[in-house]
Amino acid sequence: MLTTAFIRENPDLVVRSTKSRGEEIDVDIILGLDKKRRELLGTLNDLRAKRNQASEKIGELKQKGITSENTISEMQEVSSSIKKLETDLGKIDAELHSLLIAIPNLIHESVPIGLSENDNQFVRDWGSAS
Numbered sequence: 001m002l003t004t005a006f007i008r009e010n011p012d013l014v015v016r017s018t019k020s021r022g023e024e025i026d027v028d029i030i031l032g033l034d035k036k037r038r039e040l041l042g043t044l045n046d047l048r049a050k051r052n053q054a055s056e057k058i059g060e061l062k063q064k065g066i067t068s069e070n071t072i073s074e075m076q077e078v079s080s081s082i083k084k085l086e087t088d089l090g091k092i093d094a095e096l097h098s099l100l101i102a103i104p105n106l107i108h109e110s111v112p113i114g115l116s117e118n119d120n121q122f123v124r125d126w127g128s129a130s
Contacts (some may be wrong), residue, residue, distance in 0.1 A: 002103055004034040004096065020113045022101040025103055037089065044085045049075045051078045 007014050011027045054075040061068050094111050107113075112121050 001100055002106070004030065004037075004086075004100070007031065007103075010033060013102065013106065018104060020107055021104050023104060025099075030096065030099050033092055033099070037092045037096060040085055040089050040092065044082065044089065047078055047082050047085065051075060051082065054078065 007027060015027055049088055054071055058071055
């Protein structure tokens with residue numbers, strides 16, 4: 001299976017190779033989902049860092065015997081945002097995976113393009129035909 005990074009770096013090659021196999025793919029959909037996925041991951045990582053900082057702050061306040069309802073409610077909001085983003089990310093991952101798995105492997109540049117086996121080039125003969 002091709003990676004999104006490879007497709008991102010070589011979209012024309014992927015389109016050309018799949019067309020030579022007689023298939024059509026929309027690389028723009030894959031690249032759009034990949035971009036959205038990477039943006040979601042960035043936001044998700046920022047929220048997780050914020051949640052970790054809030055957890056540390058709550059721990060420090062509890063050691064001092066102080067309860068901070070404001071910090072706790074803020075952490076609960078962040079946690080619910082994280083859960084929603086993780087759900088969205090799971091949906092995008094599933095859709096992206098189903099698109100990526102449908103892309104055939106690339107054809108080597110030495111392989112002749114043809115519609116049937118009659119278009120193949122004879123390279124060598126091995127053994128005897130019985």
